[in-house]
């Protein structure tokens with residue numbers, strides 16, 4: 001008999017959270033801590049969503065998305081998770097750029113960028129100050145018609161090299177483009193510039209392990225290998241979820257799964273206004289990624305001056321389509337030295353990441369797909385020689401992932417690395433207006449994605465759910481046990 005992953009689960013919870021990405025985990029933790037009964041359902045065999053890792057028998061542990069996040073993670077983790085998690089967040093100081101326009105190393109904060117822009121790029125200090133202040137002053141309610149490209153043109157007209165310096169890491173960090181609203185750039189860029197780039201010491205496996213302990217302390221019922229097929233709606237309110245053949249009642253559902261899948265597949269468009277459905281259909285997905293994971297032989301070391309993060313490109317100009325092209329010219333290398341996991345066997349690893357289009361990988365035959373992956377590996381091994389000489393001889397394990405891999409493990413439509421584009425945020429926020437008790441907390445747009453964005457959005461949504469449950473505390477559950485259906 002197949003194992004029952006819902007064995008012992010109750011028939012009803014205050015809240016059901018679908019998906020255990022950082023957004024879902026945080027919503028579950030905040031609500032569990034507040035005393036609600038919370039069921040956390042994850043379709044994969046481990047928690048974390050894109051915040052994940054994998055081990056190989058050779059003893060290597062590869063991180064997928066632990067490359068860098070802003071200092072704000074410390075505060076968010078201290079407040080909504082634990083001191084131990086917050087105290088494990090450390091700065092990475094050696095960030096490098098290498099492209100045909102410039103090569104430089106920076107700590108990636110305002111002081112150092114001001115120095116670089118003045119000394120190496122010859123920009124007047126007033127223009128730099130004014131740019132930083134404009135970016136920092138941007139907020140959610142600002143005009144959204146100015147694009148990031150227009151913002152750069154205003155402060156640094158004709159300076160493609162400056163645009164590249166300011167934009168390349170952000171494109172990598174959240175898939176944003178020069179055509180996106182400037183506020184999406186300004187908020188994320190300023191978050192990084194406040195103190196630099198940070199990482200989690202001990203690796204993603206340690207972080208998710210610590211989060212799981214905290215969830216258990218807060219009595220959240222965690223279930224893996226539980227794929228939610230449907231969210232039942234009755235009288236315009238959430239009623240239950242259907243998972244592994246069971247129907248579990250609840251007053252509130254928070255979906256951390258892909259926004260479009262949640263609305264169009266799990267709930268069904270018949271439960272929403274036509275104009276809302278149109279907005280969902282028009283919401284664009286973010287791009288996906290490819291990665292190449294390289295582990296060095298046990299005694300091989302990479303000199304730490306090679307950098308922590310290296311934005312490398314051979315493209316002469318900076319263009320979004322070039323960053324996504326199957327003909328890869330840009331790679332971001334993350335170097336993991338033995339101190340990433342001080343308690344594990346000392347190892348040096350490199351992960352090369354490149355933004356990618358799903359369609360470049362989805363239509364291939366199995367043979368073509370394998371050949372394309374091998375080509376990705378070979379060209380990456382060639383490209384990294386410039387920074388890690390004799391890599392081919394020094395490497396003991398190499399493998400690659402593609403948009404198909406991300407889709408497979410997270411169920412994100414088209415393997416989107418950062419959920420939807422910016423317009424998804426309004427759709428996500430409006431969900432409870434359409435169906436009472438229905439929420440979404442997960443990657444939408446640029447501000448609410450990435451590790452910090454996902455965690456913070458998880459908190460915002462937990463607060464909204466709390467408000468709704470408090471208000472409806474006196475009301476009986478509108479759903480009679482036997483009458484649950486999606487009609």
Ligand SMILES: Cc1cc2nc3c(=O)[nH]c(=O)nc-3n(C[C@H](O)[C@H](O)[C@H](O)COP(=O)(O)OP(=O)(O)OC[C@H]3O[C@@H](n4cnc5c(N)ncnc54)[C@H](O)[C@@H]3O)c2cc1C
Pocket residue numbers: 018019020021022023024041042043044047048049050051064065066067068069173226227228229256257258289291353406409410411412417418419441442443444449450451452454
């Ligand atoms: C290659 C790559 C590199 C990245 N690098 C960085 C970086 O350097 N810094 C940074 O801050 N961010 C980075 N990110 C982005 C960051 O990892 C994500 O934005 C963030 O982790 C997403 O969290 P989330 O809450 O949106 O959920 P997700 O991680 O998207 O998780 C959603 C979860 O829902 C589950 N699920 C889906 N459907 C169902 C269902 N029907 N039933 C049950 N469960 C379901 C999935 O299995 C998954 O666990 C990177 C992402 C990628 C792909």
